[in-house]
Amino acid sequence: MLRKVGQVTVAIKTMLNSKKVVPYIFLFPFIAFFLIFRLWPIVWSFLISFTSYFGGDITFIGIDNYIELFKDRVFWKSVGNTFYFVIIYNVIMIFVAIVMAVIVSSPKIRGRRIYRSIYFMPMAMMLPVVAIVFDLIFAKNIGLISSVFNVFGAELDVRWFGDMKLAMWGVIIMRVWRGVGYYCAYFLAGLAGISDDVYEAADIDGSGAITTFFKITLPLLKPMLMFVVIMSTILSFQIFDEPWILTQGGPANSTLTLQMYLYQTSFLDGNLSKGSAVAYIMTLFMMFFSIMYVKQLSEKE
Amino acid sequence: MRRAISATLALVMLFTMVLAGCGNTVDNANNSSAQTSSSTAGTEVKNEKAVFWTWLSTQQPAIDKYNSMQDEVKIELVQMSHTDIAQKLLIALASGTGAPDMFQQPQRTFSNISKTGKLMDMTPYIQDSINKFSPAVTGLLTYEGKIYGMAPDVSPGVIWYRKDVFEQNGIGEIKTWNEFLAAGEKLKEKGLYIMPVFNPAGTWGANEIAMFMQSRGGNFFTEDGKVIKNNTELEFTLNWFNDALKNGIAEGLTFFTPEFWGEFKASKIVAWPMNIAEGANIKKNAPELSGKWDVMPFPKWDDKTETLTGYWGGTAIAIPEMSPVKEKVVKYAQWLCTTNEGQQAMYTSWGSVPSNNEALKDSFFSKGDEYFSGSNPLEKINDVKPFYYYDFSKVEAIVGEQVDLMFSGKQDAAATARNIENSIASATGR
Numbered sequence: 001m002l003r004k005v006g007q008v009t010v011a012i013k014t015m016l017n018s019k020k021v022v023p024y025i026f027l028f029p030f031i032a033f034f035l036i037f038r039l040w041p042i043v044w045s046f047l048i049s050f051t052s053y054f055g056g057d058i059t060f061i062g063i064d065n066y067i068e069l070f071k072d073r074v075f076w077k078s079v080g081n082t083f084y085f086v087i088i089y090n091v092i093m094i095f096v097a098i099v100m101a102v103i104v105s106s107p108k109i110r111g112r113r114i115y116r117s118i119y120f121m122p123m124a125m126m127l128p129v130v131a132i133v134f135d136l137i138f139a140k141n142i143g144l145i146s147s148v149f150n151v152f153g154a155e156l157d158v159r160w161f162g163d164m165k166l167a168m169w170g171v172i173i174m175r176v177w178r179g180v181g182y183y184c185a186y187f188l189a190g191l192a193g194i195s196d197d198v199y200e201a202a203d204i205d206g207s208g209a210i211t212t213f214f215k216i217t218l219p220l221l222k223p224m225l226m227f228v229v230i231m232s233t234i235l236s237f238q239i240f241d242e243p244w245i246l247t248q249g250g251p252a253n254s255t256l257t258l259q260m261y262l263y264q265t266s267f268l269d270g271n272l273s274k275g276s277a278v279a280y281i282m283t284l285f286m287m288f289f290s291i292m293y294v295k296q297l298s299e300k301e
Numbered sequence: 302m303r304r305a306i307s308a309t310l311a312l313v314m315l316f317t318m319v320l321a322g323c324g325n326t327v328d329n330a331n332n333s334s335a336q337t338s339s340s341t342a343g344t345e346v347k348n349e350k351a352v353f354w355t356w357l358s359t360q361q362p363a364i365d366k367y368n369s370m371q372d373e374v375k376i377e378l379v380q381m382s383h384t385d386i387a388q389k390l391l392i393a394l395a396s397g398t399g400a401p402d403m404f405q406q407p408q409r410t411f412s413n414i415s416k417t418g419k420l421m422d423m424t425p426y427i428q429d430s431i432n433k434f435s436p437a438v439t440g441l442l443t444y445e446g447k448i449y450g451m452a453p454d455v456s457p458g459v460i461w462y463r464k465d466v467f468e469q470n471g472i473g474e475i476k477t478w479n480e481f482l483a484a485g486e487k488l489k490e491k492g493l494y495i496m497p498v499f500n501p502a503g504t505w506g507a508n509e510i511a512m513f514m515q516s517r518g519g520n521f522f523t524e525d526g527k528v529i530k531n532n533t534e535l536e537f538t539l540n541w542f543n544d545a546l547k548n549g550i551a552e553g554l555t556f557f558t559p560e561f562w563g564e565f566k567a568s569k570i571v572a573w574p575m576n577i578a579e580g581a582n583i584k585k586n587a588p589e590l591s592g593k594w595d596v597m598p599f600p601k602w603d604d605k606t607e608t609l610t611g612y613w614g615g616t617a618i619a620i621p622e623m624s625p626v627k628e629k630v631v632k633y634a635q636w637l638c639t640t641n642e643g644q645q646a647m648y649t650s651w652g653s654v655p656s657n658n659e660a661l662k663d664s665f666f667s668k669g670d671e672y673f674s675g676s677n678p679l680e681k682i683n684d685v686k687p688f689y690y691y692d693f694s695k696v697e698a699i700v701g702e703q704v705d706l707m708f709s710g711k712q713d714a715a716a717t718a719r720n721i722e723n724s725i726a727s728a729t730g731r
Contacts, residue, residue: 055395055417074698132559139560141569161555162500164709249698250501252705267388268694270413272395 049276058273065277075278077253078261082285085168085257086236093176093183094228100180101187102217116188119181127178131245134174135161161247164254171243171255175236183228190224191217230293237286258282351376351402351630354390356383357616360405363646367633374629376403383407387414393621394419400621403630408441408452409508409614409690415444421620421627423634424448430639433659437687442617450617451638454653457610458512459681461583462572464595464674466493478541479603481574485550488571495572497561498546500553500708507700508613512576514538515611515688516599521696521725522689528726532718540714543707553708562586574599576613577678581652584672595674598681610683615656641665654679692729699724 015021049066052059069075104115122130137144138160149156160170194217202212218225240259243249249256249264258278266275351374353364358380368375379401381389386404393400394417406414414420424447431439434452442450460475467473470491472484485495499506514520519534529535545551552570554561564570566587573579583594601608618634620627637643644660647653655661661679669675690696700721707717725731 053395054413055391056419074702135555135558135560139558142560142563159500159553159555162553164705167501247501248503250503250701250705252501252702252709254705263388264694264698267391268384268410268413268698269692270387270391270417270694272391 045276045279048273049280051273053273054270055272061273065274066281068274069277069281074253074256075261078256078258081168081254081256082237082239082258085172085239086233089172089175089236089239090229090232092172093180093232094225096176097180097183097228098187098218098221098225100184101191102213104184105188105191116185119184121181122178123182125178127241128245130174130178131242134170134177135246138170162251164251167247167251167255168243171239171246174246175239175242178242179232183232186224186228187221190221193224194220226293226296230290233289233293234286237282237289258285348372348375349626349629350374351624351626352379353377353403353405353630353633354379354381354386354401355405356380356386357405357651359651360647361650363637363643363650364633366646367636367643370636371632373632374626376630376633390414390621391417394623397623400623402624402626403618403620403634405616405618406450407614408438408450408455408617409693411441411450411617411619412444412690412692413694414619415442415449419622420449421622421624421631422447422449423451423620423631426631426635427451427639430657433639433657435656435658435685435687437612437685438615438656440687441690442619450619451634452615452617452656453634453638453644453647454651455615455656456576456578456613456653457682457685458516458574458599458613459577459580459610459678460572460574460597460599461580461673462595462597463568463590463593465593466568466571475597475600477600477603481600482545482550484572485545486548489548489550492569494550494552494564494570496545496551496574497554497556497564497570498542498551498708499556500546500705501555502701502704502708504697504701505556506704507697509575510535510538510542510700510704511688511696512611512613513541513574515686516609516683517602517605518607518609518686520687520689521721522691522731524687524689526689526691526731528722528729528731530722530726532722535721536714536718539704539707539717542704543714546708557582566590577682578613578651578653580670580673580678591672592674594672596676596678596681598683608683610685612685612688615653654682691731692725695728696725699728 048058050060050062052061052064100119103109104112104119106112109115136142140146140157140159143160145160146156146158158166160166198216198220199212202216207215238259239257240263243255243257244260244263247255249260259282262275262278262282265271265278353376355378358378361378364376364378383406386406387410390400390404390406391414394414427434427439427448435455438452438455439448442448442452460481466488467484470484470487472487475481475484481495488495499509502510511521514534517534517538519532519538520529521532521535522528542551546553552564554564565583566589568590573583580596584591599608599610618637620631620634624630635643637647638657641657641660641663644655644657645663645665648655648666655666660666666679667677669677703712703717703721703724706712706720707714712720
């Protein structure tokens with residue numbers, strides 16, 4: 001008996017000292033967590049997108065959820081709104097972030113560190129607080145914008161978040177205000193990586209500020225630019241919090257985004273399977289954009 | 302040796318993980334429940350903890366009272382918005398873990414949860430008191446013949462108004478909605494609004510339309526759940542709101558924003574036909590106007606014979622089937638909804654109208670409110686006709702969108718009504 005126990009102990013010791021086994025023992029907790037908490041929900045939500053599932057019994061219905069979505073006018077409205085937001089927001093945000101980064105990184109600007117901190121501050125603010133402040137800025141009677149017009153004797157009879165044409169712009173302005181400092185930090189890091197020698201050479205060659213920016217700064221900033229574009233596009237596809245707090249998708253669904261449509265379908269209507277189908281369509285959109293960007297980036301490189 | 306120790310540690314971690322994963326299924330099925338007092342083998346477990354999800358944090362005094370009355374269960378209130386509750390609850394019910402022991406939801410969207418089939422059947426606990434409740438209310442909580450929720454309250458419409466401003470402008474008792482509009486015209490000349498109108502509409506707008514339509518005896522659906530086509534009551538209600546906004550007697554605002562309450566505090570909005578629960582909101586947001594506000598019943602529609610009101614809705618309390626203390630917490634719902642004492646605790650806590658018609662007859666509910674010039678809002682409630690809430694989260698979204706289009710001038714009330722009917726029929730298959 002004792003001999004057998006001894007043999008088992010030796011076998012375990014041998015196994016624990018084996019280079020073939022030990023790495024997998026170390027990796028197992030991560031792999032288990034990854035499979036259970038990452039991969040399985042993705043697979044499971046994909047599977048239930050082909051079923052009718054309200055949290056109770058599951059019935060297989062094939063691609064009916066997808067067909068229903070493609071026939072739904074509100075779904076396409078949310079797709080249109082999301083693309084509109086993603087394009088307009090990213091163009092404005094990236095332009096402003098680059099300009100701000102270039103200005104702040106210039107040695108001619110005094111107090112650059114203070115500006116960097118100020119730019120980053122909106123990110124640190126709680127979203128509900130920001131939403132209340134922006135609601136006040138855009139309000140008709142007590143709003144800051146209306147007050148400015150009043151100072152000049154003009155009356156701005158507009159309630160931004162009640163106007164179908166302006167509501168999304170209100171959301172975009174708020175999101176740009178919040179996000180620009182964050183992406184500005186990326187561009188500052190990118191600018192720091194550009195050698196001063198390049199600028200000195202350009203200076204000796206008589207290059208002006210604008211030529212230097214377009215011929216030197218921007219091309220050398222391209223890897224960081226592509227990274228920011230991909231990150232920002234993926235994140236902006238998931239826009240939810242700002243319009244949900246400010247407008248709840250209104251007026252007339254003019255600020256309803258895909259993520260909000262997903263939320264409404266899954267958790268307000270209780271249709272978890274249709275919500276999963278929306279999630280997968282969103283994923284396809286994001287993958288398409290990401291692959292497109294990455295491909296373009298690798299071609300340029 | 303070092304590698305062996307490290308590998309052993311990794312194995313121990315793994316073993317712990319496996320143990321955690323294979324723990325007691327009852328505990329896992331409901332991580333919210335736990336004993337708070339020790340018990341010995343063979344004796345009854347006392348004072349078990351039960352978690353209650355609700356957005357009404359003002360319910361705490363009612364819970365405290367119930368906790369002090371018995372030692373079977375200790376209820377703990379966890380506050381979150383009702384949309385958060387719906388979201389978390391659906392996931393918890395679907396996954397079989399993480400649900401509370403009890404939760405509260407609006408009655409109008411309760412069917413989204415009851416149709417999961419994962420709630421406790423409360424029929425035996427309310428059967429003896431069923432006649433105390435309006436069938437319109439219990440109907441909302443019934444699914445396939447079983448009652449899955451109990452309603453502690455309802456929230457009918459009344460008109461909150463500034464008594465001082467009405468008196469200054471020679472506006473007396475308003476008996477019909479045409480008189481209300483005429484009063485609005487009079488106030489408009491002074492730059493005052495007789496009501497706020499939801500703009501954008503969203504769920505609030507949709508529910509106000511529903512409340513007004515109910516006060517006309519109207520509905521979106523027939524009793525058996527079919528969409529009413531060529532709905533004249535819907536068209537009338539939409540037209541009424543559209544005219545009020547276009548004529549400038551109502552002010553279009555996003556409800557409950559700082560701007561919204563600013564208009565109340567600045568005495569620009571001097572009346573509000575709204576549900577009774579908003580009285581507490583007016584008091585909270587404009588305490589300096591105490592004694593200046595009053596309340597009157599919904600007036601009669603000029604083309605109708607009965608004077609009715611509409612419900613904003615009300616709340617429902619339900620229990621997930623998976624709760625290990627369901628037999629104990631159901632007694633709280635039973636006490637709160639079916640007994641006079643419970644209904645009084647509800648009214649004292651969150652000031653809504655008792656759903657229990659027997660309890661409402663108690664003299665306890667006849668007290669006046671100083672804020673509303675000594676009037677008792679509960680005495681201003683008209684009768685109500687049943688309203689059928691089928692797939693109401695979809696209805697809210699559709700009505701909200703179409704009303705916004707109407708307010709922006711893209712379509713008239715008739716086209717809005719037809720679009721609403723067709724969209725609801727298409728989205729719900731009813």
